[in-house]
Amino acid sequence: MRAFTNPWVLGGTFMYATSLVTWLKVLSTMELSLAYPMVSLGYVLVMVLSFLFLGETFTIHKLLGVAAVITGVMLIGYK
Numbered sequence: 001m002r003a004f005t006n007p008w009v010l011g012g013t014f015m016y017a018t019s020l021v022t023w024l025k026v027l028s029t030m031e032l033s034l035a036y037p038m039v040s041l042g043y044v045l046v047m048v049l050s051f052l053f054l055g056e057t058f059t060i061h062k063l064l065g066v067a068a069v070i071t072g073v074m075l076i077g078y079k
Helices: 007-029 032-038 041-054 060-077
Strands: none
Touching: 007 032, 032 060, 041 060
């Protein structure tokens, strides 16, 4: 029972529920073929946040990977 009342668990559950509602809203307004590639931007966000909050470093390989992800999402979303 202590695990379910842990603030981190409650916060994580709230964040997950929020992302679920947001994802359902996105899917109701966009085509899946356009919306799903946007999920890969999460990798970019994780890299930036890990740099800011955890002190991780950028390497040339990471930056090239991020550039490839962003380029891919832009190409898929381009009309």
